[in-house]
Amino acid sequence: MNAPWHRLLLPPLVVTLVLLLGTQAVFLHASFYRDMGFGVQAETWSLANYARMLGDPFYGGVLWNSLSLSGAAAAWVTLLGFPTAYVLARAQSRWALAMLALILLSAFITIAIKIYGLMIIFAGDGVLNRTLLLLGLVERPVTLIGTRFGVVVGLSYFSFGFAVMLLYSVVRTIPRSLEEAAAAHGAGRLRTFRRVVLPLALPGLLTVFLTVFNLCMGAFTSASLLGAGRVLTLPVLIERSMLAEIRYGLAGALAALLMAVVIAVNLLSVLRLRRSRA
Amino acid sequence: MTGRLLSALLMGFVAIYLAAPLVVVIGGSFSAPETGGLLISYVEFPPQKLTLDWYRAITAATYRGLGLAILLGLCAALGACLLGVPAALGLVRGRIPGRAVVEAIFRAPLQIPAVVTGIAFLQFYYVVADLTEFDLSGTFAGLLIAHIFIATPFVVGSTGAILLRFDGRLEEAALTLGASRWRTFHRVTLPVILPGVMTGAVYAFLVSFVDVPVSLFLSRPGLVPYPVELFDSMQQEFSPAILASATIVILLSAAMLFAVHRIVGLDALLKSQS
Numbered sequence: 001m002n003a004p005w006h007r008l009l010l011p012p013l014v015v016t017l018v019l020l021l022g023t024q025a026v027f028l029h030a031s032f033y034r035d036m037g038f039g040v041q042a043e044t045w046s047l048a049n050y051a052r053m054l055g056d057p058f059y060g061g062v063l064w065n066s067l068s069l070s071g072a073a074a075a076w077v078t079l080l081g082f083p084t085a086y087v088l089a090r091a092q093s094r095w096a097l098a099m100l101a102l103i104l105l106s107a108f109i110t111i112a113i114k115i116y117g118l119m120i121i122f123a124g125d126g127v128l129n130r131t132l133l134l135l136g137l138v139e140r141p142v143t144l145i146g147t148r149f150g151v152v153v154g155l156s157y158f159s160f161g162f163a164v165m166l167l168y169s170v171v172r173t174i175p176r177s178l179e180e181a182a183a184a185h186g187a188g189r190l191r192t193f194r195r196v197v198l199p200l201a202l203p204g205l206l207t208v209f210l211t212v213f214n215l216c217m218g219a220f221t222s223a224s225l226l227g228a229g230r231v232l233t234l235p236v237l238i239e240r241s242m243l244a245e246i247r248y249g250l251a252g253a254l255a256a257l258l259m260a261v262v263i264a265v266n267l268l269s270v271l272r273l274r275r276s277r278a
Numbered sequence: 279m280t281g282r283l284l285s286a287l288l289m290g291f292v293a294i295y296l297a298a299p300l301v302v303v304i305g306g307s308f309s310a311p312e313t314g315g316l317l318i319s320y321v322e323f324p325p326q327k328l329t330l331d332w333y334r335a336i337t338a339a340t341y342r343g344l345g346l347a348i349l350l351g352l353c354a355a356l357g358a359c360l361l362g363v364p365a366a367l368g369l370v371r372g373r374i375p376g377r378a379v380v381e382a383i384f385r386a387p388l389q390i391p392a393v394v395t396g397i398a399f400l401q402f403y404y405v406v407a408d409l410t411e412f413d414l415s416g417t418f419a420g421l422l423i424a425h426i427f428i429a430t431p432f433v434v435g436s437t438g439a440i441l442l443r444f445d446g447r448l449e450e451a452a453l454t455l456g457a458s459r460w461r462t463f464h465r466v467t468l469p470v471i472l473p474g475v476m477t478g479a480v481y482a483f484l485v486s487f488v489d490v491p492v493s494l495f496l497s498r499p500g501l502v503p504y505p506v507e508l509f510d511s512m513q514q515e516f517s518p519a520i521l522a523s524a525t526i527v528i529l530l531s532a533a534m535l536f537a538v539h540r541i542v543g544l545d546a547l548l549k550s551q552s
Contacts, residue, residue: 005372006373007372008364008365008367008368008372009364009368009369009374009380010368011364012361012362012364012430013365016361016365016383016384017383020386020387022402022405023395023401024390024398026398027397027398027402030401080292080295083285084292087288091285097544099292100544100545101535101539103292104535104548105528106296108487108531109300110487110490110504111490112509112512113299113303113528114299115299115512116299116303116512116521117298117300117301117302120299120302120303121298121299121302160296164548165547168548169549172549189280189281190280191281193281217391218390218391218393219391220391220393220491220494221490224509225509225512225513235392235393235491238393238394238397239491242397243495251397255394258391258393258394259390259394266389
């Protein structure tokens with residue numbers, strides 16, 4: 001007695017495949033034709049866009065910005081998110097529910113709104129900077145707009161909620177009985193966390209780090225608003241090539257570069273998972 | 279006891295870290311700057327003088343953008359369910375050769391950076407228009423198709439996760455006992471997977487509702503979803519009316535989250551993508 005479940009799969013699979021392959025093929029195809037200006041592309045194919053991208057150190061700098069800023073944001077978000085997810089997963093209190101609600105609310109609000117708030121908080125003559133200056137902690141007001149620090153802050157706000165969701169499922173793979181055993185043998189909460197939970201979670205943490213890194217590599221809104229044209233990342237440059245300069249070929253080649261990095265990081269995390277299971 | 283203290287400190291820090299930007303936006307939307315300037319540094323927090331002026335200053339275009347974003351989100355959630363639920367049923371229940379590959383295909387839209395999805399859909403629509411004289415760029419349908427594309431993996435993921443835990447023999451029992459396939463689906467399968475479908479639909483709505491980088495390429499003047507309008511206006515001059523509309527969005531999101539909490543529970547949202 002077998003219901004024909006597999007037949008249900010066909011329509012969604014066809015739709016997804018057409019959209020996936022169609023869109024990817026079109027932009028990759030465009031990347032092989034030189035831009036002639038005003039959105040017109042050359043008749044014959046060439047590797048001109050790729051040669052330009054790989055030959056000009058400007059694009060190398062933008063790639064480095066993307067890699068380093070995403071790495072910094074992913075590290076910060078994983079470091080802050082893991083203990084948060086751990087406390088949330090283990091606590092039963094009303095506070096934990098309120099905290100969860102706040103994390104989800106923050107995750108579900110478009111990043112542009114959060115960045116607006118951050119801009120007000122870090123305004124040159126705002127409360128935060130005046131306090132910091134008064135206390136002598138900084139010499140000049142801390143600014144987010146147009147700085148690498150600002151982009152990292154933006155990326156971390158963009159990815160924090162998602163990271164906590166992933167980290168929550170990492171915590172749930174750690175059997176509680178091990179922590180109870182540690183506690184029964186006299187280990188305090190902090191010691192249990194450090195000596196039992198953390199080592200068990202480490203492989204999961206690295207996978208989450210790579211996933212969040214990928215998310216940040218592709219982040220556009222936060223990087224664009226806080227980079228403000230002074231700190232450029234790949235997604236920002238792709239948007240600019242496409243909408244401001246109307247260079248489909250270059251935008252396609254940059255998008256292919258971004259995809260290549262994302263796929264490489266994905267493969268790395270899949271390989272890591274395989275090895276840790278073996 | 280240091281553990282308890284540390285976790286309280288951590289929660290306090292995270293709470294301030296996450297809430298601060300939202301609190302400042304909400305507070306700023308009610309403040310009347312003495313200077314009357316339109317520069318961001320004139321937003322006063324905490325507000326010195328309360329006003330509702332900025333709420334009156336929200337333009338009709340902003341309300342249209344908000345309406346469009348909500349409508350797009352609802353349609354994208356519906357479309358994602360229509361594609362995602364059968365896909366999850368087929369993937370988990372069916373006997374499929376190369377299941378891993380099919381799964382990877384359904385997960386692929388999540389892996390593609392949103393900007394790439396945006397430029398790829400725009401160019402794809404150009405090609406389609408060349409071939410069929412059917413231009414989707416700058417139309418509601420064009421936006422919707424791209425949003426369904428990015429939203430569907432969430433429904434496949436959350437519905438699939440529930441199906442994996444649910445014993446397929448229940449359905450076989452219903453069929454053996456003489457229930458029709460439709461009746462089996464309606465009375466056995468659907469009630470079981472419903473929480474998964476609903477959390478997936480919530481995610482689908484949300485990825486659509488907050489999206490900037492995909493819609494940025496596919497909208498046109500007069501058809502601009504709220505997040506894109508917000509993004510555009512932030513690059514131009516500052517107006518506190520933006521804070522007022524953002525406050526409305528924050529409150530709407532909070533209300534929706536509360537509704538989700540009452541229907542499926544907040545932790546269901548957290549667990550669904552594992």
